[in-house]
Amino acid sequence: xxxxxxxxxxxxxxxxxxxxxxxxxxxxxxxxxxxxxxxxxxxxxxxxxxxxxxxxxxxxxxxxxxxxxxxxxxxxxxxxxxxxxxxxxxxxxxxxxxxxxxxxxxxxxxxxxxxxxxxxxxxxxxxxxxxxxxxxxxxxxxxxxxxxxxxxxxxxxxxxxxxxxxxxxxxxxxxxxxxxxxxxxxxxxxxxxxxxxxxxxxxxxxxxxxxxxxxxxxxxxxxxxxxxxxxxxxxxxxxxxxxxxxxxxxxxxxxxxxxxxxxxxxxxxxxxxxxxxxxxxxxxxxxxxxxxxxxxxxxxxxxxxxxxxxxxxxxxxxxxxxxxxxxxxxxxxxxxxxxxxxxxxx
Numbered sequence: 001x002x003x004x005x006x007x008x009x010x011x012x013x014x015x016x017x018x019x020x021x022x023x024x025x026x027x028x029x030x031x032x033x034x035x036x037x038x039x040x041x042x043x044x045x046x047x048x049x050x051x052x053x054x055x056x057x058x059x060x061x062x063x064x065x066x067x068x069x070x071x072x073x074x075x076x077x078x079x080x081x082x083x084x085x086x087x088x089x090x091x092x093x094x095x096x097x098x099x100x101x102x103x104x105x106x107x108x109x110x111x112x113x114x115x116x117x118x119x120x121x122x123x124x125x126x127x128x129x130x131x132x133x134x135x136x137x138x139x140x141x142x143x144x145x146x147x148x149x150x151x152x153x154x155x156x157x158x159x160x161x162x163x164x165x166x167x168x169x170x171x172x173x174x175x176x177x178x179x180x181x182x183x184x185x186x187x188x189x190x191x192x193x194x195x196x197x198x199x200x201x202x203x204x205x206x207x208x209x210x211x212x213x214x215x216x217x218x219x220x221x222x223x224x225x226x227x228x229x230x231x232x233x234x235x236x237x238x239x240x241x242x243x244x245x246x247x248x249x250x251x252x253x254x255x256x257x258x259x260x261x262x263x264x265x266x267x268x269x270x271x272x273x274x275x276x277x278x279x280x281x282x283x284x285x286x287x288x289x290x291x292x293x294x295x296x297x298x299x300x301x302x303x304x305x306x307x308x309x310x311x312x313x314x315x316x317x318x319x320x321x322x323x324x325x326x327x328x329x330x331x332x333x334x335x336x337x338x339x340x341x342x343x344x345x346x
Contacts, residue, residue: 034116173243
């Protein structure tokens with residue numbers, strides 16, 4: 001079969017490899033769609049400490065079952081399925097405390113296990129036994145189902161924040177994750193949702209699709225001043241930093257309203273993970289800072305349901321589709337900021 005093999009930074013090549021055979025506790029799928037994200041681009045450029053090349057990458061996966069191991073129940077050939085990316089062990093104290101997103105033994109598709117940039121892929125027992133395989137509803141396409149995983153990560157963040165009716169939300173970062181944050185905040189009842197980015201072209205592209213209540217191009221506008229105008233001087237009560245930017249995190253703390261919440265959704269570069277935090281703002285304004293990391297199997301199931309019911313539309317976020325042979329163009333589109341969501345169709 002054909003697969004995109006990652007051999008190290010800047011080395012991603014489509015090659016012929018042996019088609020995998022499922023063991024008794026495994027499932028073999030024909031990959032129908034594997035969406036790309038910023039993490040794929042970071043792996044391509046810099047590698048990842050949890051990934052040892054060579055490896056088939058790609059972790060936002062949807063496909064059709066073509067073979068089922070003898071010990072696997074509840075699934076059959078021809079089932080359309082979506083697969084989780086981050087795999088909790090289900091046994092550690094964090095998993096047993098319902099904190100699967102920060103499992104101390106977490107594994108991942110496309111890291112420890114071969115991923116979805118391939119014609120066929122094994123779903124390992126580690127995924128199946130934590131309920132990490134979801135049957136795709138009939139009204140959801142494979143491409144839409146591939147966006148389930150990033151949507152589940154966004155859902156995790158907003159469940160931690162407990163976004164509800166009446167909240168005023170600012171999303172900093174207008175990539176695919178930022179767009180999903182706008183859509184989920186709306187679905188959860190936020191009264192106003194604003195979108196900001198330092199890249200004027202990217203924020204306009206995103207705004208034209210998700211239509212936030214206001215868009216701020218930070219390359220030409222003063223975000224803090226605009227937020228005061230748009231919120232009667234109070235500031236948003238929830239700010240989500242959907243970008244790997246320490247300055248965005250610092251600015252969010254300074255702009256959030258009294259009693260507000262800030263989510264550090266985007267991680268910072270490993271070589272520079274520190275920010276300056278005005279602790280007096282946190283203290284006197286009773287601001288709460290939250291982290292958000294990945295998603296649980298249950299959140300993947302919920303995210304897929306939200307796509308199916310129409311609570312969160314994702315089809316119009318898919319701006320580019322490429323064949324496996326052109327997987328490099330998918331990575332390039334992510335890096336350029338010219339796409340919202342790119343799906344590889346093997």
